[in-house]
Amino acid sequence: MKNILLFTATIALSTYTFAGNMSSDEDMKATHDQSKDKRSFENILNNDEMKRLHKQMTRYGMSEPGMEARVEMITTEDGRAYHKALEEAEKNTAG
Numbered sequence: 001m002k003n004i005l006l007f008t009a010t011i012a013l014s015t016y017t018f019a020g021n022m023s024s025d026e027d028m029k030a031t032h033d034q035s036k037d038k039r040s041f042e043n044i045l046n047n048d049e050m051k052r053l054h055k056q057m058t059r060y061g062m063s064e065p066g067m068e069a070r071v072e073m074i075t076t077e078d079g080r081a082y083h084k085a086l087e088e089a090e091k092n093t094a095g
Contacts, residue, residue: 041085050082 044050051069055070073079 013046041088044078044081044085045089047078047082053079054082054086 050073053073055064057069057073060069073083
């Protein structure tokens with residue numbers, strides 16, 4: 001009887017410990033994914049050509065150079081990614 005009780009307690013304790021490790025692994029994966037996303041946004045925002053186009057677009061507004069920069073940013077995949085990363089960065093710094 002004593003052996004069965006000891007065996008049951010051991011199983012319960014090891015299951016509890018294993019379940020605790022599983023949840024912390026999921027938390028670590030989520031944290032890692034967030035830091036990976038942050039690094040990818042930072043890499044996108046460091047694109048000098050996109051920085052130049054965005055500056056030109058905001059500086060010249062509705063004039064011809066500003067509209068040309070706007071069209072170039074909208075029509076390229078890099079431009080859309082830059083715009084999305086810029087929005088995320090602004091959202092994160094807004095608090």
